[in-house]
Amino acid sequence: MSKPYNTFELGNLDLLSGDVLHDAWIAYKTHGRLSARGDNVVVLPTFYTGTHARNEGFFGPGRAIDPERHFVICVDLLGNGISSSPSNSARAYGAKYPLVQMWDNIACQHRLLTEALGVDRIALVAGWSMAGSQAYQWAAQYPDMVDAILPFCASARTSPHNSVFLEGVKAALCADQTWDNGNYKSPPVAGLKAFGRVYAGWAFSQSFYREGLYRQLGFETPEDLLKDWEEDHATGWDANNLLAKLATWKAGDISAGPLYEGNFTAALGAIKAKAILMPCTQDLYFPPQDNAIEARHMPNAAFRPYDSPWGHCAANPGNDPGFTKQLEANIRELLP
Structure with missing residues (x-):
């Protein structure tokens, strides 16, 4: 029986930490088709307890992200049990699984898009929580490739709290x-x-x-x-x-790596993509204050907080219709 998703083999993956993840792969699923101009790509990474299947709650027929118009690529985070993870690795890493950072995930996703899917331009990277953090990472790591980002209930750097x-x-x-x-x-x-x-x-x-x-x-x-x-x-x-x-989440920081060498302000300033930052005002671990600071240093960012008693889970499809309505409106503003 075939798997309901695809895998992209990475081989021995050299990590930002200097360690190596052996025989690695990332899992993904696509919806829709790449346009002749290659200008309809939407990348949806996965959140902490998310999978490519969970991402299907963020798009559909007639919605702001619509596979009839967009080429939607849902990519599973390394460590989520579908992409390379402690539970499915041929090596018995256990708790000694090497540190995989946001940089590593996005470098792998970049390889997938350019080497396997024929993509050289991204119209939008969007996502909830850790997926939104990957949207920031995409825009900082490959600023000339990403047209727009919409991270919601997320941040560009994991705060001390x-x-x-x-x-x-x-x-x-x-x-x-x-x-x-x-x-x-x-x-x-x-x-x-x-x-x-x-x-x-x-x-x-x-x-x-x-x-x-x-x-x-x-x-x-x-x-x-x-x-x-x-x-x-x-x-x-x-x-x-x-x-x-x-560990990936905790190490989240778009300035980590050779491009910015820890200069967070420079990393934010290098983002060329048009951005809408959409925190929930009652999110207990991705508070809007972090996004307000980020927006001040991003050349093309709009800060659009949404108030919801659902907190971080306001973004979970079906929980808060008002959040979903505003998210759809923000996506339509960014997507052609």
Whole structure:
């Protein structure tokens, strides 16, 4: 039975850290066709717990991103269990999986587009959370290739407070003795459940819980939601995959690498793409203040915050119709 996606072989991948990821690949799925002029490409990277399939909630017939008009490329993040990851590598990396940074992911995506898909211009890179961080990375790493970006509930550099959040969920997972420094023989279920419970406190806002919006998701109490998040993480995710992607997220910084050598302001200033930055004002770990700072240093950026009690999860398709409506309007403004 064929896989419902494609893979692009990368061979032994030299990473920004100086380490090597052996026999690597990235997974992807395309929708629509490349136009004769090559000017209709939309790249949608994946978010932290996302896959190419989850991205299908952001486009469709008659929508701002429409496969009838656009060539949509959904690319799986390294470490997400579909692209090269601790769980599917031929080498038993475990917790010693090398650090894969945003730079590495975008360099691989660039190879996919140019070597396999015949793409030399991108009309739009958009995405939620870590996918939005990759949109910034694309525009800084290949400024002459990207026409527009729309990162939503994301940032160009992971803030210190965001890192503290990540260390908290990581500590909850790694406290499970079954994790055994990444050498577990069976899933560290207690740690995965703790990870999910802690994460649920950050994914939604205080208003979400105060106003009982969890009932719109089918939960009678906050505890019901916590139990659901427990089970989702315990049954749906490999611990070392979560930690590998968490390391990528924590290291997020568009100025990392040889182009800007840590000069964040210079990296933002080098972005030529037209940009709309769309944070949620009640996002607890990608707050709008970070995007406001970024916009001041980007030549062609508009800062468009959206207020929603759904917090970071306002962007999840189906949660907040108002957010989706505004996102669609912003995309239409950027896309030909």
